[in-house]
Amino acid sequence: MNIRSIAALTLLGVVAALPATAADKVKVGFVSTLSGPQALLGKHQQDGFMLAMKELGNKLGGLPAEVTINDDQFKPDVARQLTDKLVKQEHVDVVTGLLFSNVLLAMYNPIVDSKTILISSNAGASQVAGKMCSPYFFSSAWQTDQAPGAVGQYVTKTGAKKVFIIASNYQAGQDAANGFKRQFKGQIVGEVFPPLSQPDFSAEISQIAATRPDAVFAFIAGSPAINFVKQYAASGLKKDIPLYSAFTVYGPYLDTIGDAALGSRSAAFWTPDTDNPASKRFVEAFRKEYGYVPSNISAQAYESAKIIDAAVAQIKGKVEDRDAFVKALENVKFDSIRGSFHYGKNHFPVQSFYATEVSRLPDGKLIEANKGLLVKDDVDPYAAECAMK
Amino acid sequence: MITPGLVLIQLLNGLQFGITLFLFTAGLTLVLGIMNFMNLAHASLYMVGAYYAVALGSWAGYFVAGVLLALPATYVTAMAVEWLVFKNLYQRHHLDQVLVTFGLIMIFNEAVRMIWGTAGLYVTVPEFLSGTVRLGAGALYPVYRVVIIVVGCAVAVGLYLVIRYSRIGMLVRAGADKPEMVEAVGIDIRSLFRAVVAFGAALAALAGALTGPLFSVEPGMGDSILILALVTIVIGGIGSIRGSFFAALIVGVVDAMGRTFLPKFFASYLAPPVADAMGPATGSVLIYLLMIGILLAKPEGLFPVKVR
Numbered sequence: 001m002n003i004r005s006i007a008a009l010t011l012l013g014v015v016a017a018l019p020a021t022a023a024d025k026v027k028v029g030f031v032s033t034l035s036g037p038q039a040l041l042g043k044h045q046q047d048g049f050m051l052a053m054k055e056l057g058n059k060l061g062g063l064p065a066e067v068t069i070n071d072d073q074f075k076p077d078v079a080r081q082l083t084d085k086l087v088k089q090e091h092v093d094v095v096t097g098l099l100f101s102n103v104l105l106a107m108y109n110p111i112v113d114s115k116t117i118l119i120s121s122n123a124g125a126s127q128v129a130g131k132m133c134s135p136y137f138f139s140s141a142w143q144t145d146q147a148p149g150a151v152g153q154y155v156t157k158t159g160a161k162k163v164f165i166i167a168s169n170y171q172a173g174q175d176a177a178n179g180f181k182r183q184f185k186g187q188i189v190g191e192v193f194p195p196l197s198q199p200d201f202s203a204e205i206s207q208i209a210a211t212r213p214d215a216v217f218a219f220i221a222g223s224p225a226i227n228f229v230k231q232y233a234a235s236g237l238k239k240d241i242p243l244y245s246a247f248t249v250y251g252p253y254l255d256t257i258g259d260a261a262l263g264s265r266s267a268a269f270w271t272p273d274t275d276n277p278a279s280k281r282f283v284e285a286f287r288k289e290y291g292y293v294p295s296n297i298s299a300q301a302y303e304s305a306k307i308i309d310a311a312v313a314q315i316k317g318k319v320e321d322r323d324a325f326v327k328a329l330e331n332v333k334f335d336s337i338r339g340s341f342h343y344g345k346n347h348f349p350v351q352s353f354y355a356t357e358v359s360r361l362p363d364g365k366l367i368e369a370n371k372g373l374l375v376k377d378d379v380d381p382y383a384a385e386c387a388m389k
Numbered sequence: 390m391i392t393p394g395l396v397l398i399q400l401l402n403g404l405q406f407g408i409t410l411f412l413f414t415a416g417l418t419l420v421l422g423i424m425n426f427m428n429l430a431h432a433s434l435y436m437v438g439a440y441y442a443v444a445l446g447s448w449a450g451y452f453v454a455g456v457l458l459a460l461p462a463t464y465v466t467a468m469a470v471e472w473l474v475f476k477n478l479y480q481r482h483h484l485d486q487v488l489v490t491f492g493l494i495m496i497f498n499e500a501v502r503m504i505w506g507t508a509g510l511y512v513t514v515p516e517f518l519s520g521t522v523r524l525g526a527g528a529l530y531p532v533y534r535v536v537i538i539v540v541g542c543a544v545a546v547g548l549y550l551v552i553r554y555s556r557i558g559m560l561v562r563a564g565a566d567k568p569e570m571v572e573a574v575g576i577d578i579r580s581l582f583r584a585v586v587a588f589g590a591a592l593a594a595l596a597g598a599l600t601g602p603l604f605s606v607e608p609g610m611g612d613s614i615l616i617l618a619l620v621t622i623v624i625g626g627i628g629s630i631r632g633s634f635f636a637a638l639i640v641g642v643v644d645a646m647g648r649t650f651l652p653k654f655f656a657s658y659l660a661p662p663v664a665d666a667m668g669p670a671t672g673s674v675l676i677y678l679l680m681i682g683i684l685l686a687k688p689e690g691l692f693p694v695k696v697r
Contacts, residue, residue, distance in 0.1 A: 037507065037607060195673075200604065202402040206649070207649060209398065210394055226605060234514070257511075
């Protein structure tokens with residue numbers, strides 16, 4: 001045997017040993033928007049995920065976890081390159097995070113096609129919930145239409161008959177408006193779709209003033225939401241025409257909006273004042289670690305880590321057996337801050353939505369407070385289009 | 390539904406935006422008209438002014454103090470940039486000027502990111518400015534926007550008086566016409582130009598500081614207003630303060646009216662989805678159509694500076 005064949009054999013041995021070492025740990029690619037104007041949301045998401053990892057001793061289901069943090073810059077093309085890096089070079093077992101639907105859609109196909117587990121802890125595009133659903137995709141959050149739909153029921157309950165809708169002019173904005181209209185029983189007296197990054201809403205607000213509706217439903221994406229809410233409060237309309245919204249006046253922005261947010265109403269699957277032991281533990285630990293009140297985005301990211309942990313433990317660390325991994329995720333059992341947790345057939349959680357109103361905690365912090373159940377065990381409207389059982 | 394109240398509010402919104410645009414444009418058109426210098430970095434000084442107002446305002450504890458302190462701070466910053474960069478560019482082609490000052494925009498945006506972070510900063514309007522005034526027809530209007538209109542108009546009048554009647558104004562006009570003659574009678578034309586650049590930057594800073602509480606103060610906030618400012622300069626006539634004042638008001642009002650009433654106009658003739666798409670698109674195109682129209686009728690702009 002010459003030196004060349006020995007070298008070849010050694011190499012072969014190394015290659016053969018690779019899968020064995022890979023199973024010693026779980027590789028997770030965390031993707032979020034960590035730079036640019038939306039970076040605040042990314043911070044909420046990352047802090048939630050990292051708190052769970054800290055509590056789990058940086059292990060998932062007993063295996064050491066190797067987590068890489070990736071910034072999608074809120075750009076689908078950057079996200080697409082990240083996908084290649086995560087799936088083809090780093091061979092991660094799980095991709096999680098994902099704030100925005102357009103980023104999720106850019107990454108979706110290459111990830112699920114490679115049988116990598118994808119757990120979105122925020123983005124919930126309608127396509128992914130419906131026709132494009134995949135066994136390898138799971139959500140620890142919600143489908144985009146659900147909260148606006150619940151808000152529609154909320155407004156109907158208050159007896160408001162005439163509603164004015166303002167929504168950012170892009171896919172999620174149209175989805176939110178449609179989600180609201182599907183559930184609201186009354187008259188839509190006006191509808192405006194301002195461009196995505198428009199900073200001044202004076203024109204739209206004066207139309208609301210001229211129309212005199214009973215209530216306003218708003219879905220303004222990203223940081224312009226802060227401008228809108230402050231300008232709406234400054235216009236003096238807030239007292240007479242209550243503001244209902246979805247993902248506009250919510251957790252991450254409450255501190256910056258300040259008092260202008262008080263009294264604003266929405267719907268959510270979870271609020272920081274949720275009364276169960278797991279939720280209380282989470283909120284307390286989060287505030288101690290990061291010094292601010294966790295938002296639903298933090299909560300969803302926190303639970304995504306808990307979901308992976310429980311499923312990996314269930315399959316005793318054999319993450320390379322993807323079918324078993326998917327089975328374990330489908331029937332995942334863990335101590336959820338939502339009280340109970342189970343997946344629907346399209347791998348979105350079947351969960352209840354609650355009425356919320358921005359209120360002040362005794363220590364002065366603003367939170368979305370729970371104002372009672374709106375919809376029990378809600379299933380999103382696209383689940384029926386999903387071909388999975 | 391078009392009510393008199395809505396028209397009135399939109400008119401005021403247009404005025405408020407136009408006034409802000411004027412404060413931004415005044416310095417830019419002076420520098421372009423007098424020194425033949427294309428300064429895109431004007432947008433950065435607008436942004437820097439807004440940041441100074443936030444930072445100094447929270448340091449002093451008063452919003453108004455922040456706005457007032459931001460003006461000298463931006464003046465000094467602009468002096469420094471002029472001394473470091475601009476003065477080497479006056480004799481160069483416009484393309485060189487555009488390239489260098491565009492580069493400065495990127496440097497300023499990145500610097501602001503490093504100092505204050507990528508997320509926007511938000512300013513709260515002080516209590517005594519935060520109410521609403523009742524207009525006729527049951528319409529409410531924020532006091533703060535009225536304040537912007539009043540302050541802007543006062544500055545515009547002051548600027549006109551200074552340029553028209555003061556010694557400095559006379560020197561600036563003379564320097565624009567015959568710089569050699571001004572130098573020959575013993576005036577340092579270089580420091581005069583530097584003062585004009587810095588003064589224009591301070592006006593832009595005022596615009597940035599005043600709009601801070603309406604929008605967010607964030608990196609790149611000056612980039613979108615820069616485009617509209619260039620349109621304003623072209624409509625008003627290069628170098629003309631009076632021209633840019635009226636052009637800015639026209640742009641502001643046309644923009645505000647177009648954004649509200651064009652979608653309604655389309656909605657009464659077209660199917661809702663088409664009207665939804667057409668309205669915002671044509672609303673933002675309207676001012677460019679206006680610019681083309683005015684250029685066809687008056688190629689020098691509405692108020693051309695008298696031929697030298």
